Amino acid sequence: SSKLSKGLVHQTHPLENSWTFWFDNYSAKSKQADWGSTMRLIYTFTTVEEFWSVYNNIHHPSKLSIGTDLHCFKYNIEPKWEDPVCANGGKWTITYGRGKSDTCWLYTLLAMIGEQFDHGDEICGAVVNVRNRQDKISIWTKNASNEAAQLSIGKQWKEFLDYSDTIGFIFHDDAKKLDRAAKSRYTT
Amino acid sequence: DDKYGTGNMAKKYSRDFLLKFADQFIDLPEGFEVKSDIADVLSNANISSPHLVERDSF
Numbered sequence: 669s670s671k672l673s674k675g676l677v678h679q680t681h682p683l684e685n686s687w688t689f690w691f692d693n694y695s696a697k698s699k700q701a702d703w704g705s706t707m708r709l710i711y712t713f714t715t716v717e718e719f720w721s722v723y724n725n726i727h728h729p730s731k732l733s734i735g736t737d738l739h740c741f742k743y744n745i746e747p748k749w750e751d752p753v754c755a756n757g758g759k760w761t762i763t764y765g766r767g768k769s770d771t772c773w774l775y776t777l778l779a780m781i782g783e784q785f786d787h788g789d790e791i792c793g794a795v796v797n798v799r800n801r802q803d804k805i806s807i808w809t810k811n812a813s814n815e816a817a818q819l820s821i822g823k824q825w826k827e828f829l830d831y832s833d834t835i836g837f838i839f840h841d842d843a844k845k846l847d848r849a850a851k852s853r854y855t856t
Numbered sequence: 857d858d859k860y861g862t863g864n865m866a867k868k869y870s871r872d873f874l875l876k877f878a879d880q881f882i883d884l885p886e887g888f889e890v891k892s893d894i895a896d897v898l899s900n901a902n903i904s905s906p907h908l909v910e911r912d913s914f
Contacts, residue, residue: 684868693896720878782868
């Protein structure tokens with residue numbers, strides 16, 4: 669079937685933003701590697717068609733090995749606190765049982781690349797963290813202090829995922845200082 | 857055509873619209889390099905050998 673499709677000229681659907689898939693492995697990081705040094709760029713996509721071509725060839729969260737972080741961030745924004753665009757930001761997080769996040773990861777990606785958020789400009793990207801007991805999906809944003817924008821993103825995200833529990837927004841600054849003791853500054 | 861939203865700038869695509877393309881693009885993009893350092897996240901199903909990058913064959 670791939671031979672057939674190559675003969676056709678597809679009309680492509682450009683995205684508003686270009687996005688980059690990255691991955692990292694938490695267990696590699698803990699082996700004294702500098703944070704971020706194990707980050708690997710997978711691919712930058714600019715169209716709907718390219719998105720599927722990549723997405724369909726990378727493991728979904730339930731198939732990723734424990735310790736993997738899979739990121740999808742806007743082009744030129746690195747998925748780290750130190751990135752200048754992320755530095756003053758924060759994140760909304762939803763936690764799932766291990767292997768239960770595939771659909772929500774996809775819906776999160778589709779909402780972002782399809783520009784379904786009213787405050788999409790505030791979004792840096794999303795990450796899924798695959799751990800022993802759970803999968804965590806987070807949306808990273810730029811200006812944590814802009815409460816109205818963060819609340820709008822959190823509310824819309826829950827709608828897109830049909831998720832009803834309360835979720836919390838943590839400032840990167842708090843996470844840096846307090847690690848797991850960081851408390852949510854906003855909830856919705 | 858439902859591909860563009862009502863906004864005059866942003867290219868907006870609904871989830872349902874995007875999902876229509878899910879099964880049509882299953883091969884890796886042209887020029888995608890399957891380097892060993894990202895092999896862990898790739899599912900093998902749709903990767904055919906011409907995509908594999910040989911680095912030490914010269």
